[in-house]
Amino acid sequence: MKNKLIDATKYFASSSLASLFIFFLIRVYEILFVWKNILKQGIRFNLLYLSFFSELNFFFEIAAILIVVFLIIYMIHQKTSKLILNVSLTLVIIIYLLLDLYFTKTSIPLGSDLFGYSTFEINQTVTSSGGFNPIYLVLLLLFIGIVSGIMFLFHKIPFNLTFIKLYFFLIIASLIFGDQINPQAQNFSNTSEYYLVINKMNFFTGKTYTYFFEKEDELPISNYYIDSGEAEEVFFKYTDNNYPFLHEENTKDVLANFFNVGEKKPNFVFIITESLGRGYSGENAYMGSFTPFLDSLAKHSLYWENFLSTGGRTFAAPPSIFGSLPFGEKGFLEMAENQPANFSLIKYLKRYGYKIYFYYGGHSHFDLMDVFLKKQNVDLIIDENNFGNGYNKMPAKGNGFSWGYGDKDLFKRGFSMINSNNSENQLNIFLTLSMHDPFLVDNQDHYREQFDEIYSNLHLSPDIMANVKSFRDILSTVLYTDDAFRYFFNEYKKREDFKNTIFIITGDHRMPEIPITTQVDRFHVPLIIYSPLLKRPAKFSSVSSHYDITPTLLALLEDQYKMEKISFSTFIGTELDTARQFRNIHKYPLMRNKNELIDYLHGEYFYSDKTLYKILNDLRIVPLENKTIENKIENEFADYRRRNSFMLQTKKLIPDSLLK
Numbered sequence: 001m002k003n004k005l006i007d008a009t010k011y012f013a014s015s016s017l018a019s020l021f022i023f024f025l026i027r028v029y030e031i032l033f034v035w036k037n038i039l040k041q042g043i044r045f046n047l048l049y050l051s052f053f054s055e056l057n058f059f060f061e062i063a064a065i066l067i068v069v070f071l072i073i074y075m076i077h078q079k080t081s082k083l084i085l086n087v088s089l090t091l092v093i094i095i096y097l098l099l100d101l102y103f104t105k106t107s108i109p110l111g112s113d114l115f116g117y118s119t120f121e122i123n124q125t126v127t128s129s130g131g132f133n134p135i136y137l138v139l140l141l142l143f144i145g146i147v148s149g150i151m152f153l154f155h156k157i158p159f160n161l162t163f164i165k166l167y168f169f170l171i172i173a174s175l176i177f178g179d180q181i182n183p184q185a186q187n188f189s190n191t192s193e194y195y196l197v198i199n200k201m202n203f204f205t206g207k208t209y210t211y212f213f214e215k216e217d218e219l220p221i222s223n224y225y226i227d228s229g230e231a232e233e234v235f236f237k238y239t240d241n242n243y244p245f246l247h248e249e250n251t252k253d254v255l256a257n258f259f260n261v262g263e264k265k266p267n268f269v270f271i272i273t274e275s276l277g278r279g280y281s282g283e284n285a286y287m288g289s290f291t292p293f294l295d296s297l298a299k300h301s302l303y304w305e306n307f308l309s310t311g312g313r314t315f316a317a318p319p320s321i322f323g324s325l326p327f328g329e330k331g332f333l334e335m336a337e338n339q340p341a342n343f344s345l346i347k348y349l350k351r352y353g354y355k356i357y358f359y360y361g362g363h364s365h366f367d368l369m370d371v372f373l374k375k376q377n378v379d380l381i382i383d384e385n386n387f388g389n390g391y392n393k394m395p396a397k398g399n400g401f402s403w404g405y406g407d408k409d410l411f412k413r414g415f416s417m418i419n420s421n422n423s424e425n426q427l428n429i430f431l432t433l434s435m436h437d438p439f440l441v442d443n444q445d446h447y448r449e450q451f452d453e454i455y456s457n458l459h460l461s462p463d464i465m466a467n468v469k470s471f472r473d474i475l476s477t478v479l480y481t482d483d484a485f486r487y488f489f490n491e492y493k494k495r496e497d498f499k500n501t502i503f504i505i506t507g508d509h510r511m512p513e514i515p516i517t518t519q520v521d522r523f524h525v526p527l528i529i530y531s532p533l534l535k536r537p538a539k540f541s542s543v544s545s546h547y548d549i550t551p552t553l554l555a556l557l558e559d560q561y562k563m564e565k566i567s568f569s570t571f572i573g574t575e576l577d578t579a580r581q582f583r584n585i586h587k588y589p590l591m592r593n594k595n596e597l598i599d600y601l602h603g604e605y606f607y608s609d610k611t612l613y614k615i616l617n618d619l620r621i622v623p624l625e626n627k628t629i630e631n632k633i634e635n636e637f638a639d640y641r642r643r644n645s646f647m648l649q650t651k652k653l654i655p656d657s658l659l660k
Contacts, residue, residue: 004074004075005071006161008070008071008074008075008078008081009067009071009164009168010159010164011074011082011085011155012066012067012070012071012085013159013163013164013167013168014151014154014155014157014159015082015085015086015089015151015154015155016059016063016066016067016089017154017159017167018089018147018150018151018153018154018155019059019089019092019093019147019151020055020056020059021150021154022093022147022150023055023059023093023096024055026093026096026097026100027051027055027100029100030100030103030104030196031048031051033104034103034104034196035047035196047193047196047197050183050197051196051197054182054183054197054198054199054202055199056170056174057174057182057199057202058199058201058202060170060171060174060175061174061175061202062092063171064171064172064174064175066085066088066089067168067171069084070084070085086148086151089151090144090147090148092201093147094140094143094144095201096200096201097143099200099201099204100200102200103195103200105437105513106512106513107192107195107512107513107514107515107516108195108512108516109195109198109200109203109204110200110203110204111203111204111207111208111593111595111596112207112208112210112211112593112595112596113313113593113594113595113596115208115211115594115595116315116330116331116334116593116594116595117594182198182202183197183198184611185519185608185609185611186611186613186623187623190516190517190518191516191517191518191519191521191522192515192516192517195515207596211595236248239568240655242650242652243570243652243653243654243655244642244643244644244646244647244650244652245326245570245572245643245647245653246568246569246570246653246654246655247568247569247570248567248568249551249566249567249568249569249571251551251552251554251555251571251574251575252555252574252575253555253556253558253559253560253575254552254555254575254576254577254578255302255529255552255553255555255556255576255578256556256559256560257535258302258534258535258536258538259531259533259534259535259556259560260533260534260535261533261560261561262500262533264500265352265425265557265561265563266500266501266502266531266533266561267425267426267427267428267497267500267501267502268349268354268426268427268428268501268502268503268504268553269427269428269429269430269492269501269502269503269504270321270427270428270429270430270504270505271430271432271485271488271503271504271505271506272317272318272321272429272430272431272432272506272507272508273432273435273481273505273506273507273508274314274431274432274433274434274435274436274481274507274508275435275436275507275508275509275510275511275512276291276435276478276481276506276507276508276510276525276526277507277509277510277511277514277521277524277525278305278306278307278507278510278524278525278526279510279511279514279517279521279524280475280478280511280514281294281295281478281507281526282294282295282298282303282305282526283295283298283305284305284618286460286464286517287460287464287467287468287475287514288454288455288458288460288468289454290451290454290475290478290479290482291478291479291481291482291485292454292482293482293483293485293486293489294482294485294505294526294528297485297489297505297528297530298526298528298537298539299537300530300534300537301528301529301530301531301534301537302528302529302530302534302537302538302540302578303526303527303528303529303537303538303539303540304526304527304540304542304544304576305526305539305540305541306524306540306541306542306543306582306619307506307524307525307526307527307543307544307545308520308523308524308525308543308544308545308546308590308601309506309507309508309509309510309523309525309545309546309590310523310545310546310547310588310589310590310591311331311508311509311523311590311591311592311593312509312510312512312522312523312591312592312593313367313508313509313593313594314366314367314431314508314509315330315331315333315334315367315594316331316508316509316546316591317431317508317509317546318333318369318372318373318431319331319332319333319372320545320546320547320572320573321506321546321549321550322344322345322346322376322549322550323342323343323344323345323346323550323571324546324547324548324549324550324551324569324570324571324572324573325342325344325570325572325653326570326572326640326643326644326647326653327589327591327597327644328644328647328648329595329648330594330595331367331591331594332372333367333368333369333371333372334367334368334594336368336371337371338651339371339372339375340647340650340651340652340653340654341653341654341656341659342570342653342654343566343569343570343653343654343658343659344376344550345427345549345550345553345554346376346377346378346427347376347377347659348554348557348563348566349425349427350376350377351564352425352563353424353425354424354425354426354427355379355424355425355426355427356376356377356378356379356380356426356427356429357378357379357380357382357414357417357418357426357427357428357429358373358378358380358381358382358429358431359382359383359410359413359414359417359428359429359430359431360381360382360383360384360404360410360430360431360433361383361384361387361393361394361403361404361405361406361407361409361410361432361433361434362383362384362403362404362405362433363383363384363385363404364381364383364384364385369431370383378429380417382413382414382417383404384404384405387404387405387413388413388416391405391409391412391413392405392406392409392442393405393406393409394406394433394434394440394441394442395440395441395442395444396440397438397440402440403433403436404433405433406433406434406441406442406480406484407432407433407434407480407481407484408442408480408483408484408487410430410432410433410484411430411484411487411488411491414428414430415491418495431508432481432484434477434480434481434484435477435478435481435511437513439473439474439476439477439513440477441476441477441480442480443480444473444476444477444480447476447477447479447480447483448472448473448476450476450479451472451475451476451479452472454479455468455469455472471513471514474511474513474514485505498532499532499533500532500533501531501532502529502530502531502533502553503528503529503530503531504527504528504529504549504553505526505527505528505529505530506525506526506527506528506546506549507525507526508525509522509523509525510522510523510524510525517620518619518620518621519592519599519606519608519609519613519621520606520615520619520620520621521619522592523545523590523592524619527544527549527576538578538580539580540576540577540578540579540580541579541580541581541582541617542577542578542579542580542581542582542583542584542585543577543582543583543584543586543601543615543619544573544576544577544586545573545586545588545590545601546573547571547572547573547586547588548573548574548575548576548577548586549573549576550571550573551569551571551573551574551575552575552576554566555575568654568658569654570653570654572588572589573586573588574586582617583604584601584603584604584615585603586601586603587600587601587602587603587636588600588601588640589601589637589640589641597641597644598610600633600636600637600640602632602633602636605624605629605633606621607630607633607634607637608621611623612624612625612626612629612630612633
C-alpha cells in the first residue's frame with residue numbers, strides 16, 4: 001500500500017507539474033503580447049511577482065482538489081485514475097487558455113456576465129470576433145497534442161521523494177495562506193493592472209460560484225419597506241408596501257432657466273452612442289479627444305463632463321435613460337415578457353400624441369431591447385430586419401459577419417422617417433453601433449489619417465501617447481461616428497422643426513476594449529443636451545447619471561409646458577445636478593455586467609466589490625478605510641437589493657391606477 005501511494009503521488013506530481021508549466025507558458029504569452037498594450041511605461045517587477053504567485057496559488061488550489069479524487073480512484077483502478085486526471089488537467093488548461101484569449105481581446109476578464117446572455121447573443125458576439133473557423137479545430141487538436149507531449153516528457157523526469165514532499169507541502173501551504181497572497185483590487189493604482197495580475201480562471205470561477213451559490217436570499221413580503229426609517233433616509237419617501245420602489249415624485253425643474261419655452265411642445269431626439277466614453281471624448285479627456293464635432297457642439301449645449309452610465313454594457317441604457325428603472329436580476333430588459341408594468345418618458349409622451357420611433361443598425365432583439373420597446377408602445381422599430389434598400393452595412397470581417405448598418409446610414413434611415421412625419425410631435429431614438437468590435441467602418445483610411453493628425457498635436461505623457469497610438473484603428477471609428485454626428489446636425493438644421501427640438505446625446509457605456517483605469521471609468525460617459533431653444537450654454541462638473549434624465553425632462557415638461565404632473569414614480573434617479581463645481585448629490589447602484597450588481601455610488605464615495613473608495617474631482621478613486629461610512633453605504637445598497645428582490649418576486653412596480 002505504501003509503495004502504491006508513493007507511485008500515485010509521483011504520477012500526480014509529474015502530470016500536475018506539466019500542467020503548471022503550460023499555465024506559465026500561457027501567462028508568458030499574455031505578458032509578452034498583451035501587457036505591452038496596457039503597461040506602456042514598461043513591465044514592472046512587482047506586477048510580475050504578483051502574477052507569478054497568482055498563478056501558483058490558483059493552480060495549487062486545483063491540485064489540492066484533484067489529488068484527493070485521483071488517490072481515491074487510483075487505489076481502485078490505476079488506469080482509470082490516470083485517464084481521469086490527464087483529461088481533467090487538459091480541460092482545465094483549455095478553459096484557462098480560452099479565458100486568457102478572451103482577456104487578450106477585451107482587456108477585461110470574463111466573469112459571471114457570461115450567464116446573462118442568450119445563445120443568440122453569444123453567437124452574435126463570437127461571430128463578430130471572427131466566428132468559428134475549421135482552422136480553430138486543427139489548432140485545438142494541435143494544442144492538445146502539445147499538452148500531451150509535455151505531460152509525457154514530465155513523466156520521464158525522475159522526481160525524487162524529497163522534491164515531491166516539498167511540492168505537496170506547497171500545495172497545503174497555499175490552501176492555508178493563499179487568500180493572503182491573492183491580489184486585491186484596492187491595492188492597485190488602476191483596475192487594468194489588477195486585471196493583468198489576476199489568474200483569469202480564478203476570477204471566472206470565483207464570479208461563477210458567487211452567481212450560482214451566493215445570491216441574495218429572497219425576502220418574504222412584509223412591511224419592511226414602509227417601517228424602515230433608515231430606508232426612508234436612504235432613498236425617497238416610499239408609500240406602498242406592495243410596490244417597493246413607489247415613492248412621492250418631487251424632482252425639481254433645473255432646466256427651466258436654460259430654455260426659452262414656447263407654446264408648442266418640443267420634439268425630442270435621443271442619440272445613445274455605442275461606447276462613447278469620456279476617456280477619449282471631450283475637453284480634458286485623458287487619452288485626448290477624438291470627437292472634434294461633439295466637442296464643438298458641447299460648447300453650445302448643456303454639457304455634463306462627469307456623467308455616468310448605469311451599466312458597463314448596453315443592456316442597462318434604455319431602461320435607465322427612459323424609465324429610471326431598477327435592474328432586476330440581469331438588467332431590466334432581461335425580464336422580457338415578465339417586465340412589471342412601469343412608467344417612462346416614452347409612455348408619458350405617447351399619451352400626449354407623440355410618435356415614437358426607434359432606430360438601430362443591428363438586431364434589436366439583442367439584449368431583448370425590442371421586447372422592452374414594444375411594451376413601451378413605440379410606434380415603429382427600425383433595425384437590421386427592416387432597414388430597407390439603399391443603405392450600406394458596416395464592412396464585414398473575414399468570415400463575412402457585420403453587426404449591421406453604420407452610423408451615417410443609421411441617421412440617413414432616420415431622416416427618411418422623420419421627414420415623412422413632419423407635422424407630428426416626435427420622440428426619435430437612435431442607438432448607434434459603429435464604435436463596436438470589430439471596429440470596421442467605411443472609408444477607414446480617411447479616419448486613420450484624421451487620427452494621425454490629432455495624435456501629432458497631443459501633448460500627453462510618453463506612456464499615454466504610446467497607449468493612444470496602439471488603439472489607432474479603434475479610435476478611428478470614434479472619428480467616424482463623430483463625423484456621422486456632423487452629418488446628422490447639418491441635415492437636421494435644414495428642417496423647420498429643428499428650432500423646436502431638444503437633442504440628448506450620451507454614451508451607453510465606456511468602450512471596454514480600451515483598458516479602463518478604475519471601476520468608475522467603465523461608467524464615465526458624456527451628456528450633451530443641445531437645442532436651439534437654449535438661452536445659453538453651460539458646462540457642469542457635478543456628477544449625474546442616466547437615471548436622472550427622464551425625471552429631469554418630465555419636470556421641465558410639467559413646469560414649463562403645463563403638461564400633467566405626476567405625483568408618484570418608481571424612479572431610481574432625481575434631477576440632473578446643475579452645479580458648476582465638482583460634487584455628487586446622488587445615491588444609486590451601477591451594474592457593470594449582467595449578473596454583477598456590486599457597485600454603488602453614494603455622494604463622494606464609491607463602494608465596489610465590498611471595497612470603499614473616495615471619489616476625486618476627476619472621477620479617479622482612492623481606497624478609503626472608514627467603517628462608519630462603509631456600513632452606512634452597505635445598508636443603503638442592501639436596502640436597494642431588498643427592494644429589487646421584492647420587485648422580482650411580486651412583479652410589481654407601479655399600480656395600474658396610477659399608469660391610467
